[in-house]
Amino acid sequence: MSNTVLFAILLLAPLIGFLFNGLRWKSHNAYLAGTVATVAAGISFLCSVVLVSKLFGEGAVPAVSAKFYEWMAIGGFNVTAGFVIDHISAIMVLVVTGVGTLIHLFSIGYMSHDERPSKYFAYLNLFLFNMLLLILGENLLLMFVGWEGVGLCSYLLIGFWFSDSEKAAAGMKAFITNRIGDAGFLLGIFTIFFLFGTVNFQEIIGRVSGVPDLTWTGPVTLACLFLFIGATGKSAQIPLYVWLPDAMAGPTPVSALIHAATMVTAGVYMICRLNPLFLMAPNVLNVIAIIGAATAVMAATIGLTQWDIKKVLAYSTVSQLGYMFLACGVGAFGAAMFHLMTHAFFKALMFLGSGSVIHAMEGEQDIRKMGHLKKYLPITHATFFIGWVAIIGMPPFAGFFSKDEILWKAFTSPHGHILLWLAGVIGAVCTAFYMTRLMALTFWGKSRVPESVHPHESPPSMSIPLIILAVLSVVGGWIGIPHALGAILPGHPGNWLEHWLHGVILEPAAHGAHPSATLELALMGVSVSLAALSALLAYNFYVTNPERPAQFVSKIRGLYELVYNKYFVDEFYFARIINPLIDASKGMWAYIDVNFIDKTTYAVSDVVRGMGSAAKSFQNGNLQQYAMYIALGVAVTMFLILR
């Protein structure tokens, strides 16, 4: 079939799913709604596979695209609703549709006894459709439409159980912070249009001038800065990350899909898509790198002190995203994409795992009330174990290859810096610690499960996706084995991903000698061993002698309180930004609105009423006066005409 038809089916399947479920939102039949939604996601996955297959093989074509209609044509500026799959978006589309389908499958089981299942699946499908728009859009405007769409769906899904006001507030918070980010993204689009006169990715990349913009206020820097602000909003980086942990209020599959695999990576994807532009703004790259590293470390430390299973995973996501931005900041866009993919697999796996745990524990999310669940949930425990190993970065698993690639690029890239590498390693250490802590408290150790709860294994529809994701977490890393490692492994597997992205992602000009392979192996060894040590420490803390954490915490009470309360960032925002804003507007209202605006409107209405009463005296019923007015009128008009 021709590309256009394929693209159409790819895009329209989730939309039709959304409409079908949306129109039947009152029905309680979860299985019907679920199957329809999953089938829709599956169809779009198949189409994306077929389309991506066209990029391989002998008739390989760099990009597959389809143009549907002329969206906007205003003078020189014309935007067509066209979609394209090139090497970068191929990865993204496969990840999004693949993981999306699995999560849809998982949700059938998870949402089976919810009272509004078809509404949930409708939102899910709508999210998928918007995500596809964002990924496949051939110009920034379509991306922006998708960008807003996913923001909307995340709001709808977070606040799905809106009856609970706290969950609804979380939805609002997510949506508002996203909107702030989107504003930056929009300004970025404007500056790009101002700069290049077009919003189409190919044309932008074509028109990027080779000379880097070293100033802080140059147009390219400003554009990249604004785009980065947009990215931080969407991908929860330092200033605008506060919404992600609260977004856990939504159903777990939602957290898995949106707040782990797909939506939050949109910011990274956008930066990688425009990497030639960002390379021209070294200052912005430094900023990205620093913020990325800082987020990674900060989020990781907060993760250490959380007791809610989903909160821990949320902070781990924030820190992993920090890693991806760190990679972008140092110019290793390929590594960022690679980590994005692997992270999607194991993070989705762990979220779904936590989902099935919560499902088993009838909604209990506090890990202090869990423990020794491996006996009751064997499959979940096995898959969770694989995910844990992958995220810590143990060699054969996906996490190791992508994270080490980032650390290596942070160390050697011209934009990289030793401190950035150090931050990355610290982050890795903390990640290892809190992930092991999580594994220990939920699955190993003695069971703290209350009697009323007797956990049971989740049904096959939930466990199958877990198994598939576990396999992917293992296999995912092998497509990007670094050269240094490849050389010593039997069969010398080359770095396929680097070769795949070579055409599209530009490597920063590597000045100075090509770093030696041994240095890379050495650094790899350092990070892996440190991670392993912290994992053992955590195991010791929480399994062998459970009371050690308490003693350790009592020693560093002040620091622990600080970290436990998430560095008081939320409180800071309220105190310094939100409340002053509200007070200022109240003041403005009291002073300006009441005095000036109301007064003027009343003045106008009084004038009109005055004139009205003046005119009223004309209609007093005296017929002869009317005759007089007519005569007067005639006289005046005659006078005017004949003058």
Place this chain on the structure above:
Amino acid sequence: MLTSTDFLFYVLAFISVFFGAAVVIARNPIYSAMSLVITMISVAFLFGALDAWFLAGVQLIVYAGAVTVLFVMVLMLFDLKHEMKTFSKGLLGNGVKLIASGVTLGMLLVYIWSTYATEPTFKPLPPAATSSIKATKDLATSLFTDYIFAFEAIGALLLIIAVGAVTLSRITGGTHHADS
């Protein structure tokens, strides 16, 4: 030289203006009705002076013979003693009304003078083109060819007015309680 027609016009014009003013100024409404009759008759003769003989006849029959009779009859119906007292001459003092009508009159006369008086073509009264019977026949044919719709509309109007007038007069509270 002053021909008979000109003399005729001036006599009739004087009569109609004089008795027209009488209609407005007369204290007793009956006198104004009578002067209205005389004005109607003089206007009828004016039509004659303009060779519109059929119209003169119709004017005499309709206006002089029917409408003003109705006026006189209705005036006789009211007891005029009360009317006399409410004579509104006092209101004549109302300056604005006079000024307005004065200005209009002035404007009209100036306008007519500026457009027609200086026009030589309209000066002498052209001789009557056709005999008065022929003229009446032209009038009739045009009435029935060009204005047939208006003619039917007038028929309908008269029917409606007849029905309306009767129902209006039927409203209770007749002049004499006996025959209301």
Place this chain on the structure above:
Amino acid sequence: MGKDAFEITLNIVKMILIFLVMVQLVPVLVWAERRVSGFMQNRFGPNRIGPLGLMQLLADAVKFLFKEPFFPAKGVAAMYHAAPVMALIPGALALAAIPLSSAVIVEPFQWLGREFGPYTFLAQGYDFGVGIVMVLGISSLGAYSLLMAGWGSSNKYSLLGAVRASAQMISYELALGLSLVGILMIYGTFSFQEMINQQLGQALHFNALGKEVVISWLPNWGIFYNPLGALIFFCATFAESNRLPFDLPEAEGELVAGFHTEYGGFALLMFYIGEYGHMMVASALVTVFYLGGYTMPFYEITPAYVQQAWFGGMHPNWASLLTGVVFALVMLVKVMLLLWVFIWVRWTLPRFRYDHLMDLGWKTMLPWALFNTILTAAWIAFSWR
């Protein structure tokens, strides 16, 4: 009026003559009425003064002249005195408009050393193109004299009588107007002269549904075309002039004497002149419309023939003058006949009650006149291809 002084003066004299004919005819009629009614009631009527009592009229005239000029106490002077004058005008004007005989054609002739150009003197006061419409208009003014008299004499009964009389007059004016429409359709013109010419000199011929019908022994008069119209018109004229069957408003028995209760002396006589004037106009109209005007029933006798055959020898001016006189006599005979009918009817038919009178006007004569119009219209439309 005419091109030179001679013609103008002659025209004016002619008009005054016609008016005097009317004024003089009134006493004759009064006398005739009293004589005829006398004979009808098997008594003589005035025959003392002068031969057959003719001088009686002169005596009455003189008596009226010297009567006391009475004026009611609270009467409205202007109205009271204007009413009789107003009674006179419509009758006279209407009569002057009706052609009484054939026109007198005068070739240029020499007289007292002055050359007098060709004239044509019409045998009528003045000639409007639209004869009948003008006559109807003028006769509709008659109602005003009644109203003025009624209001002027400030007498309750006379006011009531006046209003009743005028109501009756205007109701019958409707029937009058409508009945004429039939005959007008056939003549196709308003002017009396053309009507008379159409009735002149042929036998009765009309087209009945495509077939040409000629009745040789009947003159081509209007009455045979439209008999119903003629009857309604004649009756309506009775009401117009308040003649007997319809003279309820001034009937002695009913409302004292109606609108001219307060009048005496010559003013009363002027009302009578007005009344008889209306009668004369009515009968003259009937003759013009339905009885062929001043023409003779024997159809070959036309004014040209008479001038040629009877007065061929004389000077053409005198010949046409004499033809005029002959035809004037023919007209007079016809008018006298109809007047006699007026008088005859007065002393035979009883008076109508007022509501019968009005019902007759509105509910019988008007519908019948309408029927007559429709009938004639249909007849003309379908037969006169």
Place this chain on the structure above:
Amino acid sequence: MPILDGALKVGLDHYLYLSAVLFVLGMIGVMMRRNVVVILMCIELMLNAVNISFVAFSRYAENVNGQVMVFFVMTIAAAEAAVGLALAVTVFKKFREVNIRFFEHLKG
């Protein structure tokens, strides 16, 4: 005197002057008089003034439309007078007096 002759020679403008004067007279009457019947009469006067100008124009412009219009104006005037007087009588029955002021009671 040619000017006098010129002025005196009766042309279309003389008729228009006359109709203008009559019209304004009627207008003053309508405004001034308080008696409804007199007002109706003044309206008739105004309509007659219009008729004069109609006939004058049709006479000088040699076409018959003016006269047809006069025909219609007359019927309308008669109809208007009939209804106006019917109304006046109804008012008279109620208020024993026919003063234009009483029409104010019709005010909503």
Place this chain on the structure above:
Amino acid sequence: MSSLLALLIFVAFLAAFGIFIIVGTSALGPKPEVSKAKAMPYESGVVGTEQKDSRMSVKFYLTAILFILFDIEIIFMYPWAITFMDFVKSGQGMYMLGGMGVFVLLFVVGLIWEVKSKALDWN
């Protein structure tokens, strides 16, 4: 035109004649002192209650209104009547008949309604 002048002169003459007679009789006739009783409105001897302007019944002005309306309808028939023959001769008879038919129909409807609604009854 000249006939109008003739008409006016005739009217003037008539008015003069009338006024002459009125003035004449009042001049010629005896002028006795008018007693109050004599000047009273003559009511055939019965001294009626002095109510000069007694109010008329509604019927009269109703007849006058209806007279106007039907008179106009008759006036409209006159021009039709005189041109009817020409139209018939020129073959348009039916058109004229139709036009007038409608008009007469309205006239008849009006008349019937008047009769039926007893507007013309003098009780």
